[in-house]
Amino acid sequence: MIDLHYWPTPNGHKITIFLEEAGLEYRIIPVNIGTGDQFKPEFLAIAPNNRMPAIVDHAPADSGGKLSVFESGAILEYLADKVGQFLPQAPRPRTEVLQWLHWQMGGLGPMAGQNHHFNHYAPETIPYAQQRYIKETGRLYGVLDRQLNGRDYVAGEYSIADMAIFPWAKHWEGQGQDIGQFPNMAIWLERMGARPAVQRAYEVADSIADAKPATELTLEQKKRLSNLD
16 A cells, blocks of 8 residues: 555646556545645655655565655656566666656756746746746757657656656646647647546546645745745
């Protein structure tokens, strides 16, 4: 059994996609980031960076008692190694997957996240910041689009790289992007969205009570998410 400490954000969706694809048994433990659950001591005990998602694996491979993991990229890598799927063991294809996973973690996620912040969460309008992150998000989608030329999935075979990138990339419109500029990405988004496990993962998100889009958050909730309290 995997306990998934979760809220329906792009980083949260990554893990439900994996769990649904792998068919692992899991339990959702909501972490309402709008009300500050991420700062509770019991959550910080497993996720010291006060960010979700985090998991607790009650049956790790080493049989050494329950194991907690935080950071979505680390969780994906851990789970892929646990079940032996979606991350090759051979050095070259493994490196191909991991470099795109880290591209999302170090590039697309932070840049699109800042894009979301300044265009949807920020208490004041800062045109320079908005344009800076819109342009950088577009640059990164250009990188992704070129990588997908002639490929069904980011690293060739379906992998944790696709699971990591998709929940961010599917929000291209809210990030100020023109999908017509990224035709390979557009086809890939359709392919990803058609996967039954991906659809089930988003059905999990729909079942979470009190989850609201950024546009419906109160000013107090936006401040809490932005560490402005």
